Amino acid sequence: MAPLGLAEWELLGVALLVGSFVGVVIDRLPDRVPLVRSRSRCAHCAAVLGAGDLVPLASWLASRGRCRHCGAWLGWFYPGVELAALAVAAVSVSFDRGVDAWIDALLGWWLLALAWIDWRRGVLPDVLTLPLIALGLAAAWGLAPDEVKDRAVGAAAGYLVLWLVAWVYRRLRGREGLGLGDAKLLAAAGAWVGASGLPSVLAGAAMGALAAAGIMHLTGRRLDRYSALPFGPFLAGAAWLVWLLGPVAY
Numbered sequence: 001m002a003p004l005g006l007a008e009w010e011l012l013g014v015a016l017l018v019g020s021f022v023g024v025v026i027d028r029l030p031d032r033v034p035l036v037r038s039r040s041r042c043a044h045c046a047a048v049l050g051a052g053d054l055v056p057l058a059s060w061l062a063s064r065g066r067c068r069h070c071g072a073w074l075g076w077f078y079p080g081v082e083l084a085a086l087a088v089a090a091v092s093v094s095f096d097r098g099v100d101a102w103i104d105a106l107l108g109w110w111l112l113a114l115a116w117i118d119w120r121r122g123v124l125p126d127v128l129t130l131p132l133i134a135l136g137l138a139a140a141w142g143l144a145p146d147e148v149k150d151r152a153v154g155a156a157a158g159y160l161v162l163w164l165v166a167w168v169y170r171r172l173r174g175r176e177g178l179g180l181g182d183a184k185l186l187a188a189a190g191a192w193v194g195a196s197g198l199p200s201v202l203a204g205a206a207m208g209a210l211a212a213a214g215i216m217h218l219t220g221r222r223l224d225r226y227s228a229l230p231f232g233p234f235l236a237g238a239a240w241l242v243w244l245l246g247p248v249a250y
Contacts, residue, residue, distance in 0.1 A: 001097070008093040011105055012086070016056035018109055019085025023078045026116045029125055044072035056082045081116065085109055095244050103139065107192060107243060111236035114185060118232030124181030129188055136191025147194060154190025154198055159183045161198070182231050189239035193247065200247040204238030205231065 004012075021035075028035055040049040047069035053059050060079045067074060092104035110132055118124050133155050140151040162183035169178060189201045213229060 004093060005097065007098050008101055011093060011102055012089050015086040015089035015105070016082045018089075019082030020054070020056040020078065022085055022109055022113050022116075023081035025113050025128075026081065026120065027077070029113075029127070030117055030121045030123055042067045042069060042072065042074075045070035081112075084112055088112060091244070103143075104244060108240050111240050115233035115236035118181070118230040118236075122228065122230055124179070124185050124232050126181075126184065129181060129184040132188035133184070133191045136188060139192070150194035150196060151191050154193065154195040155187045156190070157195050158186035158188070158190030158198055158201075161202070162186050178231065182235060185232055185235050185239075189235060189242075193239060193242045197242045197247040200242045201235065201238045204241060205234035208234035208237060 024035055024040075027033075028038070040054060041047060042049065044067060047067065053063075053068065057079055060074065063074075065074050065076075065079075066072060088108035089105045092101045092108060095101070096104055110128065114124055114128050114132075117128075137148065137151055137155065140147045160183075162178060163180065166178040166180065166183065186198070186201065190198050193201060209229060209231060212234070216229075
């Protein structure tokens with residue numbers, strides 16, 4: 001592959017800034033707090049944070065992870081999201097160049113926000129899942145017109161498959177076992193990877209969820225039939241991997 005060009009270095013250069021914004025989305029969107037018009041404050045002393053407090057990663061490192069006003073520990077959330085966003089960009093430029101690398105990263109960042117929100121809050125907001133469906137179809141229309149039909153079928157099939165699973169589970173168990181947010185996320189995955197990629201997304205997500213459940217069990221967390229494990233993070237991760245690598249041949 002050709003060495004990194006200006007477009008790839010720009011992508012890596014903005015990754016931490018994007019990660020900071022993704023962190024704001026994860027933190028505020030589920031509570032419907034304005035993303036840009038609400039000032040950032042310390043969660044402990046409510047002091048308004050200035051520009052010097054909000055430089056991605058650098059401010060956290062300079063303050064050793066503590067609020068400069070009250071000294072409270074700020075936690076790993078924001079630097080963790082920023083580093084994850086940088087990792088998304090690094091993986092993207094390792095697979096593609098130019099516009100393709102930017103598309104890889106934008107999809108990865110969007111899925112990162114959805115995965116993290118679902119893991120923390122157990123919800124996949126429509127304001128993120130539904131536009132992702134439209135963006136996947138629009139990307140196919142503009143960049144790969146011959147794939148539009150497969151992507152449209154993938155979006156419809158993705159929703160219907162998990163809607164049916166949720167319906168059957170509810171009928172058999174008398175309670176919810178899978179949210180429709182997961183169905184909408186799989187529809188978004190289908191809009192990006194097409195109907196041909198859906199089996200790989202589902203298989204990858206299922207294996208990831210089983211591995212996570214196994215790790216939880218080994219680390220002492222008790223799991224039973226009433227335990228809840230968000231499926232969205234595994235769907236998001238599998239969808240991005242299938243986008244980058246292509247579907248597995250069965």
